[in-house]
Amino acid sequence: MPVAAPLDPTIRGPESRVFENLLAQKIVGQHEAIAAVADLFQLYEAGLAAPGRPVGNLLFLGPTGSGKTRVVEAAAEILFGDSRAVIKVDCAEFQHSHEIAKLVGSPPGYLGHRETHPLITQEALARYHTERVKLSLLLFDEIEKASDALWQLLLGILDKATLTLGDNRRVDLSDSLIFLTSNLGSAEIDGMIQKRLGFAPRNEATSVLDRKIESAAVEAARRKFSPEFMNRIDKVVVFRPLLPEQLERILDLELGVVQHRLLQTARTRCTFHLDSQARGFLLREGTDLRYGARHLKRAIDRHLVCPLANLIASEQVAQSDLVSVEYDERGGRLAFAREPGKPLMRRSASDGEAATLFAASLAGFPVAAAPAAASCAPRDRRSLPESTRARRRDR
Numbered sequence: 001m002p003v004a005a006p007l008d009p010t011i012r013g014p015e016s017r018v019f020e021n022l023l024a025q026k027i028v029g030q031h032e033a034i035a036a037v038a039d040l041f042q043l044y045e046a047g048l049a050a051p052g053r054p055v056g057n058l059l060f061l062g063p064t065g066s067g068k069t070r071v072v073e074a075a076a077e078i079l080f081g082d083s084r085a086v087i088k089v090d091c092a093e094f095q096h097s098h099e100i101a102k103l104v105g106s107p108p109g110y111l112g113h114r115e116t117h118p119l120i121t122q123e124a125l126a127r128y129h130t131e132r133v134k135l136s137l138l139l140f141d142e143i144e145k146a147s148d149a150l151w152q153l154l155l156g157i158l159d160k161a162t163l164t165l166g167d168n169r170r171v172d173l174s175d176s177l178i179f180l181t182s183n184l185g186s187a188e189i190d191g192m193i194q195k196r197l198g199f200a201p202r203n204e205a206t207s208v209l210d211r212k213i214e215s216a217a218v219e220a221a222r223r224k225f226s227p228e229f230m231n232r233i234d235k236v237v238v239f240r241p242l243l244p245e246q247l248e249r250i251l252d253l254e255l256g257v258v259q260h261r262l263l264q265t266a267r268t269r270c271t272f273h274l275d276s277q278a279r280g281f282l283l284r285e286g287t288d289l290r291y292g293a294r295h296l297k298r299a300i301d302r303h304l305v306c307p308l309a310n311l312i313a314s315e316q317v318a319q320s321d322l323v324s325v326e327y328d329e330r331g332g333r334l335a336f337a338r339e340p341g342k343p344l345m346r347r348s349a350s351d352g353e354a355a356t357l358f359a360a361s362l363a364g365f366p367v368a369a370a371p372a373a374a375s376c377a378p379r380d381r382r383s384l385p386e387s388t389r390a391r392r393r394d395r
């Protein structure tokens with residue numbers, strides 16, 4: 001008799017391996033969430049998702065600004081090249097039963113029937129499908145705020161993967177990944193994070209805190225949501241508060257995003273370089289562990305993006321300029337300067353620049369090619385105000 005060959009069921013297929021790796025490059029920490037999404041993608045890829053149900057239902061809990069929504073957007077970027085390739089239902093907008101019409105459309109004969117366009121339709125689900133991936137991503141945010149009527153719809157979706165629209169059309173959601181997010185337990189979690197601050201030893205405190213946060217979030221969810229709802233969830237993932245070193249990695253990712261925007265959509269395409277002190281300043285300003293990466297993004301906007309917008313709008317920066325950003329210790333703010341004759345593409349990258357470029361490429365952006373694509377042709381100087389032209393002459 002031939003001997004059975006042993007198999008290794010822990011090995012993923014190539015697509016879901018790539019998917020998981022890309023997700024891990026875009027999401028800092030939150031390994032459990034990354035693995036949960038990759039598991040479901042693997043299920044879909046293998047064609048083993050249960051028929052008549054969504055491919056998977058994931059409930060994301062945990063503190064604000066820790067990446068719950070970002071995980072879904074990043075999955076959409078990887079699968080469809082667009083972070084907006086997700087149907088997002090903000091449950092806070094559907095707190096009253098009559099607002100459900102915005103979601104499913106109103107029945108024929110009702111006033112305004114033709115004007116209400118349902119959010120979840122078969123066409124909307126298929127909108128971003130590619131030849132390769134026919135999976136749809138649905139995100140229900142802040143589900144604790146959903147009205148009873150929305151709950152009924154949700155239970156149907158999570159269990160049977162169907163939704164009946166106002167005009168009786170049926171929507172099949174069996175090729176969908178359903179994500180539900182909630183901040184339940186966040187007040188309690190907030191208190192725990194506050195208490196932890198300043199305590200040592202760090203690693204021990206972190207793992208104990210993690211467990212406490214997990215049980216606080218899950219308990220809060222069990223208290224609020226009915227057993228029949230919790231029973232329909234394939235996996236509950238509790239997101240962890242971001243640690244300072246994780247915020248530092250997110251800073252690099254976000255700087256990459258700003259750089260990409262400067263090269264792709266800004267009126268004047270240019271690049272910037274932050275020295276290590278300037279990075280340190282942004283991190284200090286952007287670290288508030290209660291608000292996670294949201295606070296960091298606000299600091300980047302306030303101290304970097306808004307000043308850059310001013311520099312572009314006032315034409316102090318020209319096409320393909322390199323803006324160097326340093327920390328002005330006396331002023332307690334960032335100082336901006338144009339490095340004359342040193343557009344990024346013509347010089348070897350310093351460490352800081354490399355970090356910015358690397359972050360941009362991690363974020364999935366074609367940074368290396370972008371400066372060349374962003375035309376470096378001299379601008380029409382006649383269109384500049386005299387003061388700007390004078391500054392240019394001095395360079």
Ligand SMILES: Nc1ncnc2c1ncn2[C@@H]1O[C@H](COP(=O)(O)OP(=O)(O)OP(=O)(O)O)[C@@H](O)[C@H]1O
Pocket residue numbers: 026027028029030062063064065066067068069070071181182183250253292293294297
């Ligand atoms: N773990 C993470 N990795 C990478 N970026 C992150 C992470 N967490 C947050 N961010 C950044 O912060 C932004 C806000 O995070 P996100 O919207 O995912 O928060 P959230 O957990 O959904 O919070 P809320 O509960 O308030 O909705 C994201 O758009 C992303 O830029």
Ligand SMILES: [Mg+2]
Pocket residue numbers: 068069070141181
């Ligand atoms: Mg969110």
